[in-house]
Every structure is written in C-alpha cells, then in structure tokens.
Amino acid sequence: MVRLSLCVVFVLSLTACAVAKQHTDIKLISFDDDTRYGTKETEDGFDIELYYSRYQFIPESDAVAMACKNQLTSAAWRHAEKLKKEIEPVNEQRIRISMGRNGVTGITSCRAFVPVRWKQPQ
Numbered sequence: 001m002v003r004l005s006l007c008v009v010f011v012l013s014l015t016a017c018a019v020a021k022q023h024t025d026i027k028l029i030s031f032d033d034d035t036r037y038g039t040k041e042t043e044d045g046f047d048i049e050l051y052y053s054r055y056q057f058i059p060e061s062d063a064v065a066m067a068c069k070n071q072l073t074s075a076a077w078r079h080a081e082k083l084k085k086e087i088e089p090v091n092e093q094r095i096r097i098s099m100g101r102n103g104v105t106g107i108t109s110c111r112a113f114v115p116v117r118w119k120q121p122q
Contacts, residue, residue: 018100023113037075045117053109068110076116086119
C-alpha cells in the first residue's frame with residue numbers, strides 16, 4: 001500500500017502544472033478559440049493583457065511565446081481600429097510574458113501584457 005501511494009505521488013509530481021502568471025486584474029474577453037484579451041484605458045493609450053493557450057503533444061514553449069506576442073500585438077491593433085485611433089508600434093522590449101504548462105492535458109499557456117500608446121499627431 002505504501003509503495004502504491006509513493007508511485008501515485010511520484011507520477012503526480014511528474015505531471016505537475018505550471019500556471020502562467022496574471023499581470024493585471026483586467027477582465028478578459030474572447031478574441032478567438034485560443035485567445036482571450038482585455039484592455040484598460042490610460043491617459044495616453046491603453047494597457048492590454050492577453051491569455052493564449054493551445055494543446056501541444058510535444059511542448060514547444062518558444063512557439064507558444066511567439067504566437068502569444070503576435071496575438072497580443074494583433075489584439076492591440078484591433079482594439080485601436082475599433083476606437084478609430086492609431087497606436088504607436090508596440091515595443092516588444094516592454095512585453096511582459098509568463099508561460100505555463102499542464103502536463104496532464106498537454107496545454108501550454110501564455111499570459112502577456114504591454115502598455116500601448118496612442119500615436120501623436122505630427
């Protein structure tokens with residue numbers, strides 16, 4: 001009985017989950033099947049947070065991170081278009097990103113946040 005318990009604990013530890021850290025308390029809405037995002041208006045633009053996840057049989061965190069950043073930028077441009085405003089290019093150096101992986105379900109997830117600024121008239 002003790003060996004069975006130890007085996008169960010060992011297997012569960014191998015399939016432990018790491019959760020992508022939330023950066024803000026912004027409420028997220030659906031962007032597409034794999035993505036949710038939310039925005040919060042600021043004095044000179046808006047902050048945007050995004051949650052992206054997808055199934056991966058073989059974990060490739062780099063691919064998910066790149067897709068997450070692309071979705072974040074796309075969501076920022078879409079939000080600006082809805083408001084009929086232009087934004088400055090998103091500075092990739094300012095993107096905060098957090099990764100997670102659920103070994104049981106095979107879901108790799110990402111949370112990303114970046115402040116976005118309105119384009120100033122010339």
